[in-house]
Amino acid sequence: MPELPEVETVRRGLTNLVKNAVINSVEVRYLKMVSPESPLFEQALQGKTIERIDRRGKYLLFRFNDHLTMVSHLRMEGKYDVQPEGSVVTKHTHVIFHLSDGRELRYTDTRKFGRMRLINTGDESVIPGLKAMGPEPTEKTLKLDYMKKIFRKSHRTIKPFLLDQSKIAGLGNIYVDETLWLSQINPLQQTDELPDEKIADLRDAIIDEIGIAIKGHGTTVHSFSTAFGEAGNFQNHLHVYGKQGEPCERCGTTIEKIKVAQRGTHFCPHCQPIIGDK
């Protein structure tokens, strides 16, 4: 499941492979995946050059000439890869971009959750998720004062709060569980009852963890691989995600898995206590 580090890895790989490639034609095989509706989507991209690929949170932004941008979200299992024309197309390939050099940029997505939307470059705010996107989790962009402010203002359970892209960009289920374990915060913790020093610990953990994951080309949980010959190896660093029933690395207590806000949540009941009255 691609989170920010995986999407960044995909962005870099795709940039190497298809920057300056020209699109001859587009084939949409699953109509709900794109907007505007077919055939407008295909027609708009015909003859366009991929000038650059940007990223914001978990969104990929393909920048074409003529002020055209394709906003692409991989959701759970979306993947891009580049294949020679005529090679076997799998049943989960839903969009094919035929390039002028004889290659094909293909989008494959088992669960069909991914979406692509064409907009005018500069109109990113028409995508609600992009408009409300919180700061990127880096030392420069995720300020401690901002973190304190949003934590104080909200009275929410921390797990869904951190998954909310409008608060901090790019965190998904794996990294939220991992960073909460690292900073020893319970996933059921109320945001407004978390002390300042724990907010600082959490900020450090988020920035470190995302940074390490980007260097390691992302996680490889379930289906994720970069499709560019570099499988993610961050899974080797996971401490709690998927470790239910195993001893906590820090204290030996058995890691538990519970549901929080519909999401599978892994934590150590001993070294991640709830702070406050709850």
Next chain:
DNA sequence: TCCGTATCCTGAACGC
């Protein structure tokens, strides 16, 4: 306005 929940979608894992 804020927050929680159902929904989309398919394959793997599980239970009988």
Next chain:
DNA sequence: TGCGTTCAGGATACGG
């Protein structure tokens, strides 16, 4: 062995 059920989850629409 084979069938039916449950689970996984990011963003979003919707309701309280």
